[in-house]
Amino acid sequence: MQITSMIKRAAQINPNGIATIYQDRQQSWSQMLDRVARLAGALQGLGMEPGDRVALVSLNSDRFIEYYFAVVWGGGAMMPMNIRWSAAECAYALNDAGAKILICDETFKDLAVEIKPQVSGLDTLIYAGDETAPKGMLNYEELIAASDPAPDAGRSGDDLAGVFYTGGTTGFPKGVMLSHTNFYVGGVANAHDINMQDGTIYLHAAPMFHIADLIWFSALTFMAGTHVVIPAFTPDATLEAIEKHRPDQTLLVPVMLQMILNSDKLASTDISSLKQIAYGASPITEAVLKEAFEKFPNVSFLQAFGQTELSPVATILPTDYHVFEGPKAGKLRSAGRATRVCEIRIVDEDHQPLPSGEVGQIAVKGPITMLGYWNKPEVTAETIIDGWVMTGDAGYMDQDGFVFLMDRVKDMIVSGGENVYSAEVENALGQHPAVATSAVIGIPSEQWGESVHALVILHPDAEVTSEELQAHCHKLIAGYKCPRSIEYRSEAFPLSGANKVLKTELRKPYWEGKARQIS
Incomplete structure (x- = not known):
């Protein structure tokens, strides 16, 4: 199971189809495959060895998607940075992971310069913006142009694909290690569970550094669809992109959805192309859903629940359960049922299974579960028990297998x-x-x-x-x-x-x- 096989297949079955649209740029799948292989070669030329972490701090862009595939094509491990972090948090994560290369865009070039002296071993900064590269940084486009396409390094299975930093219970972020299998299986499952079709046009409005949007990279690429990208979410930018590029799917967190519902421009925007909105990351209120149903009358809604440690989706509440009446009503307060690639159970304090209806900790097992936490074997051992990831979320499962969140075990x-x-x-x-x-x-x-x-x-x-x-x-x-x-x-x-x-x-x-x- 290789992440790179996804883009190879997309370029094979849809070579002239549009892979990415970003501002005034667009490229086909065959063009993107070539650029990915050249960027991989450039990174290898800069010293990237198998498993090396290559970090990126950037707003959403087509280059973010190229980075995702190029790093693993060249044998490295991706490390997208949370763009809302302070310089101190970024420096901690880069030092902890031992990153040698950091790619930044125009927005974060000054941050990259600030943190470089604070990170031991961070030798190379690459500028992936559209202006002139700052002094001391290499130019992303020039590196691609000057490099020959590298052969696929062939890493797969349990080989490290990326390190993704989340908050920490000890006061410091911890790096979740995900494998090629995690992304491959997660991508296949998501493509099916979120109703992607051949040629789906998907709008990346959520931040790409989030694992939720990253797994959509895989799912959409499996279907050789089109990635439409806006730099950052605003209600106006999202609505403008929907009208202009005609996507049929997007992913939003509840607060983003609510902001769009409150936008004065929604009523005057042509949203007729949109067929499905997925939401997740936090629970949603029935009031927001009712308003969404009214203002998006021809759109189906789908909920995904999970966490980075599960790469990241564990349950799906399908579109047909987003109803207030009829035989499938009554499940809207749930997070849905286990995806096709994992098992879920509710456990007590001794990690023993609880019967239906009893509240305990939600535990997940399957090929989507992380390899562990980077440099934190003790925390890994506390989180993965007999192959089950202890999510830190408390809830219960009803007799139909739907999981209802109630509280959090973790602080x-x-x-x-x-x-x-x-x-x-x-x-x-x-x-x-x-x-x-x-x-x-x-x-x-x-x-x-x-x-x-x-x-x-x-x-x-x-x-x-x-x-x-x-x-x-x-x-x-x-x-x-x-x-x-x-x-x-x-x-x-x-x-x-x-x-x-x-x-x-x-x-x-x-x-x-x-x-x-x-x-």
């Missing part, structure tokens, strides 16, 4: 579709001299699903404003991780017998009266 918040680990925020807050201790929790938010809320105890006689603490955090962690609200406490936090903060008690007042403890 994690999902805000606007982004995962935020409380430990990372607490680690940042703790570096302020006025802060004695803190506890970070997720509280309900109409806009973001969950909002990051910090409970802070200051040192005696210390003073600091919420604005000052938020500004302090922004220097250390991504903006979406920073507390949106801060509450000061004078009394100690409640503790368990093991002297851990009882966040369940801290969360109770905010979630009182809600059927589930996540949004």
Whole structure:
């Protein structure tokens, strides 16, 4: 199972079909295959060895897709960076992974220059923008033009295909290692489960560094369809691309969907080409779905649930269950059923299966499960037990196999579709001299699903404003991780017998009266 076999097949069965559309550029599958092979050769010429991590920090573009295939074609492992991370977070991940090459676009060229001295072994910066390459950077297009096509390195199966950094329970990001098999199997399953057809035109509106959009690279390439790309999501840019390029599918997180529904331009935009909207990353409210059904009357909706460790889709709620009436009603609050390439069960604290209807931790097993966490064998052992990935999400399974999310076992918040680990925020807050201790929790938010809320105890006689603490955090962690609200406490936090903060008690007042403890 090779990632590269996907693009080879696409170029074979649809050589003259349009592979990518980005701004005023478009290319066929045969042209893209040639560019991928040449970029792979260029990376090898720069010293990329089998398994080496090649990082990229960039907005969405056609070159992002080329990077995805070229790195593994040349034998390396991709490492797309979260574009919302701070310089400190980027430098940590690059050092942790030992990346030698970093590709950046126009938007992130200054960030690349800033972090290069902080990363040991980062020898090469490649500029993949459309302007003149900054001093000290190689030019992406010139590298492709000057390189001969490299033969496929032939890595496959359990060979490392990429390292994808997520939040960490210890206050530092951790790298999820995914294999060629993970992407191949995930791509095949997704192509089937998300109803892709030969020649599907798909709009990349979600950020490409997210594993959710990356797996769509594989699924769409399997079908030799067309990748339509916008640099970054805005409601107007998304609607403009739908009208201009006539895609029939796209993927959105709930907050993105809600922003489009609120757009004044929706009513005047021709959306007739769109046949399906997939959504995921965080739960969606029935109110948003009802409005979406009304404003997209000819569009089917589909939900995908999973996580990076599952490359990334574990369950699908198909389009035919997106109904409020009839024999298939009643499943909209679920995350769907297991895909065709994994098993799911609900387990207790001893990791033993629970019967239907009982709440426990959701566990997943199959060829989509990660290889483990980069340089973190202990965390890997805690997460993968007898081949089952412990997701950290609590829920139950009904008699029809539908999974319903109820809470989180891990100390994690999902805000606007982004995962935020409380430990990372607490680690940042703790570096302020006025802060004695803190506890970070997720509280309900109409806009973001969950909002990051910090409970802070200051040192005696210390003073600091919420604005000052938020500004302090922004220097250390991504903006979406920073507390949106801060509450000061004078009394100690409640503790368990093991002297851990009882966040369940801290969360109770905010979630009182809600059927589930996540949004």
